[in-house]
Amino acid sequence: MAENYAEQIGPDASLLLVDDDEIFVTRLARAMEKRGFQPQTVLSVAEAMRHIAQTPPAYAVIDLRLEDGSGLDVVEALREARADARIIVLTGYGAIATAVAAVKMGATDYLSKPADANDVTSALLSSSELLPPPPEKPMSADRVRWEHIQRVYEQCDRNVSETARRLHMHRRTLQRILAKRGPK
Template sequence: MDDAIREIGPDRTLLLVDDDEPFLRRLERAMAKRGFEVEAVLSVTEGIARATARPPAYAVVDLRLEDGNGLDVVERLREKRPDARVVVLTGYGAIATAVAAVKIGATDYLSKPADANDIVQALLVGDGGLPPPPENPMSADRVRWEHIQRVYELCERNVSETARRLNMHRRTLQRILAKRSPR
């Protein structure tokens, strides 16, 4: 491993909080294979309860969950265990949310889809170190598509409002939305 990457350490407890159950179960298996003692939950409520009862050494928390904001889990975990290393995941990457996550104590912030190797590197990066760049970063087309999808969701799937906010023609937006996501 790189010098900037640490070993897991004696406390291998890891809390995963994500409401996408198939993704959560895959990540749970992948992290267990990498040596973590994983506890996976599907909601902010469960995440706060676990962070309060048994604060883990590591956590991976989705930003947007059905019952609230994942940053609430990060805050509770920081109160109970200031040395915990926390990675915030989101499908709605934005600079403002990244700054908010880091300010309340997240170690790193990753956009979905992030694979288990990227997450482990973010969790184990040494203090002051930077993890290596991702092996398979998103293409520029994919980043653009993700941004359009995020704005579309924020506009409650209103095509006209999304087109206005993105300063693009409505028909162009409809064509983009009708296509599959680029790789």
């Protein structure tokens, strides 16, 4: 499999993976290594900044929300350290505003979780002129809606009335939605 990508990756296959989900980032690192990349994993903004200062990678996959800060800070630092780096921003909460911010700061592409190694590889290696192909299994519209409601609910400290007000929903409708299981 690595032979298929080696030509596209080029001589510098260094890849920085920044995500506070240790299990996810370890799995992704193994999968990307099989594809010919040389991944390094870090779990925080601080670690990522130190790594970038020492050896800025040619490629990076950065989670938007990290425990110690925003992945956008890492995007900005990497873009300053290495202008030619291909940067993908990954997040569990896809929103147009954060996608625009990520691209303005220098991200090459923006993917919503769950993204697999094939999605990440396609995004990292796509030419800037063409859009990468759509993901094999994108989140359904119902799942995206569910994720958004859950995020706002958590941000409102699990207060149903406040969440309903912010989402412009009736409180009882929101309660029914929250009582159900999330769609697949």
